[in-house]
Amino acid sequence: MNIQIRERPDAAASAGIKTAIADCDIHPARATKDELHPYLAKRWHTHLETFGVHPYQGMMEGPPYPKAQPNASRRDAYPPEGGPQGSSLSFMQKQHLDPNNVALGVLNPLNTGQGIRNQDLAAAICSAINDWQIEKWTSKDSRLKGSVVVANEDGVSAAAEIRRRAGDTNFVQVLLLSRNVEPLGQRRYWPIYEAAQEAGLPIGVHAFGFGGNPITASGWPSYYIEEMVGHSQCQQTALASLVLEGVFERFPKLKMVMVEAGFGWAPSLAWRLDKVFARLHAEVPHLKRKPSEYIRDHIWWTTQPMEDPESRDHLFQTIEWIGWDKLLFATDYPHWDYDEPSRVLPAGVSDANRQAFYLDNAKQLYGIA
Secondary structure (H helix, E strand, O other): OOOOOOOOOHHHHHOOOOOOEEEEEEOOOOOOOOOOHHHOOHHHHHHHHHHOOOEOOOOOOOOOOOOOOHHHEOHHHOOOOOOOOOOOHHHHHHHHHOOOOEEEEEEOOOOOOOOEOOHHHHHHHHHHHHHHHHHHHHOOOOOEEEEEEOOOOOHHHHHHHHHHHOOOOOEEEEEEEOOOOOOOOOHHHHHHHHHHHHHOOOEEEEOOOOOOOOOEOOEOOOOHHHHHHHHHHHHHHHHHHHHHOOHHHHOOOOOEEEEOOOOOOHHHHHHHHHHHHHHHHHHOOOOOOOHHHHHHHHEEEEOOOOOOOOOHHHHHHHHHHHOHHHEEOOOOOOEOOOOOHHHOOOOOOOHHHHHHHHHHHHHHHHOOO
16 A cells, blocks of 8 residues: 655656646645644534544544555655644645646645534534635645535535635635435535535535445445445445436536546446436436436546556547546645656647646636636
8 A cells, every 4th residue: 555655856856747737636634633723612622622523434533444554645745844744835835736836736625524423513623624724725825725615414504604715715616525424416415506606616526525324335345445446436326416316407507526536437327327317207307408418517527546447548538528628637645546747647638638637627617817
């Protein structure tokens, strides 16, 4: 699981890529467990010290599967001043933003208030995370933009937090996770979609989450590798629910980004949905178009992980179906399965598609000039 690190001078790192890029999946971390205290009311300090948190997943000490590095992060990403990987802006700038010429970095904080059963506590922590993103990250480096983290299982408070942040240029999207208490198309989440559409903010659906359900539809798996590929299964369920529950019909301006769950499965899911839709349209009369049309119009996809078939033609055919204008580059920094910007695309991509993929698609989606 550990990656092998080769020391190289800064000059060599700077030479890796010259083109400005957008990285649509960066994970900032808190340096200490108390780092959110300035943004939380005193009652929550006491609550956390006395009761801790009560997550849906039932495991008090982190996610269900151990990872070789803390929070699945790179060994070389520990900041020299101490703290976990991703917790130092100055080190992130030196190790990632500057040498890779990152012009836009979208922050997706994990281990937040999402997935906590106490909804008031979840809302308080999520709001604190958003204040923390501004003070520690986005106000200190204009390349970085935050994601509005919301207490996703409470649509009312989540919508209120989105409206509170609407128009704040520190944020460019709303962040949800793929594993929730119910599939994402269910009505409990609709206030989130209504508020996001109203605010003009895309919704990023990142892999992971703590809804209390196994990663697979057949129960808890044995190995971490099963969790890694299980992200795509979970994302497929979420996307099918969004389409079939009529979310995109009800919120026609809503844009969503599927983050860190691959995209090679998108065409086959759409084909299957279209086939059964032809026979079962009467069950979902609120849908006015084929499922594939909603998917192609409303969904963007990040790379990392990007499927890596033996034939690059197969990859290109998949991207052609999705649309080169719907694909966003992501590194997943500082995680161990990080994608090196200069190596992620195979040869044979046109200059126009390369420019769109690395930067222009993200700038257009997130409204960055």
